[in-house]
Amino acid sequence: MHEEQPAPLREGARDGARDGAVREGRPPRRGRPQGDRPKRREISGWVILDKGVGMTSTHAVAAVKRALNAKKAGHAGTLDPLASGILPIALGEATKTVPFVMDGRKAYVFTVTWGTETDTDDAEGRPVGTTDRRPTREEVEAALPRFVGAIEQVPPRYSAIKIQGERAYDLARDGEVVELAPRSVQIDHLAVLHHSDERTVIEAECGKGTYVRAIARDLGRTLGCLGHVSALRRTRVGPFVEDQSCTIGALEGAESEANAAVLRPVETALDAVPCVPVSRDMAMRLMRGQPVILRGRDAPTEGKAYATCGGILVAVGDVERGELVPHRVFHLGGTAQRQG
Template identity: 50%
Template sequence: MARRKKGREVHGWLVVDKPAGITSTSVVNKVRWALNAQKAGHAGTLDPEATGVLAVALGEATKTVPYITDALKSYRFSVRLGQSTNTDDAEGEVLSESDSRPTDAEIEAALPQFVGDIMQVPPKFSAVKIDGERAYKLARADEAFEIASRPLFVDELTLIERVDADHVILEMVCGKGGYVRAIARDLGEVLGCFGHVQWLRRNWSGPWDAEDGITVDTIDKLAKTEALDAYIRPVEEGLSDLEEVRCTPEGAVRLKNGNPGMVYPADGVEYGDEVWASFEGKPLAVGRYMGGELHPSRVFNL
């Protein structure tokens, strides 16, 4: 006999405005505890000192995490010019220093090198796996290793403000897998002055803005109450980049069992498109639209 899972069946998203000084995993654990939820996970890690949007998926919403992970995200961050650190942020040990300081024009001229489809080497203090071991564990042990470069799509990289000779504020919109710390490091190298991230905030991720997120303090205050449930967003918000189709009653029955099911025609949906299907106002499945049917890849039990 299967063991019964602890907690409530809670389905949806809790969008958190993460503060500095706490890990993403700690936020997820706090949300799970506060809502007494059976299952929770997040869509995109933030470094402990970073702030901003951390979207926590609950229950069946965890099936939509890949779509938020793949969505564009926006970061605003400060780069400290003139210093490199072993962590590529302000928490690390200073490795190199330079008295050289680029002009605003030189910074703006360098930014296009980091826009479009680029290759990026993640920081050594990161969760990238090297032969099965996390890179940050190897770095902490002072072991010598190399991290292979990986592709990243950067939609925008803009100079927002030159605070002073040593600090600039940039804003980046990018796809999944991007390391802002690596952008600061590599920009400093290109400019010949070194650089690292001083602070970092994720402004938005997919459909959600940081300003719309709940604070950790509010989660603590409303923990274990119905008032916290009011902040839970629908599962389908994680599917905002996909078109919606609606199931026929017969199609809904088939889709619930994991089989292809009939859906009504929808404007803008073509053969082979990945879409999500709803029935009676609830998300039912994600899959490929083929000749009036949805061939499911994920089915929701709501």
């Protein structure tokens, strides 16, 4: 899975007349006065969006950015238009913590429809093979362990992986034969939730870079009945789960100030990273990009850590020989504070 970069929203065309002048022979434009346009806000935190089917991840980012009137936004892991579920969207300073969420574990519920393999490995694709054979629930459950653990997986031909600078899906759409090398991925859990003659619903927990569409494709080949993903929902991304989520409709139906209540703190993305409280002087050093010596019995000696001062996130970096070396520093005015 790849991270899309959201396209900037257009702020609207500027009036052609300057300093109140009107071109001769033309009436003045009646657009909204420049001063009435809402000013983008410096706002930081995470919105845990429940994305609907049919919406691209880039569109979702733009919609959340507009609803909260935020200056800066990005998402933590693409969710295909045909998929629904959790799409964490980072606003402002939270964009600096996106890699920590991208590296987190993910959970999905997906439906495999049997009998047809498609060129995209999902319902949008063109059939490339069919069979009348259908698996039993017992056969599906017996095959799943082969796909659990550290496995080699060939990504779908229609994926965002780059081949000599070109996206695989662009090459495939142009009719080129796309050959992708297997990749090592980690799948922690697969289980059947429901089964019928034509389809099986499966839950999965997996690591970064895993393609659920490839699981369905390879499972169908293993069972000799072929298959493709016909429905997909992401239920967790890193520390973010469904009961923390909101919809685009709910955001668009409220004022931007009210929507700020849905923001989760920037440091929520760092839940798997040790927290180190620091003094004001140490915080100032970190903000200048300078390392600080960590003292105290509970201070980490190696690995990732983030520093807070007075409960406010200051920096995240690596602890090396007892020193915290900052790699990202934060300026959190107008930020969602940690909720108790």
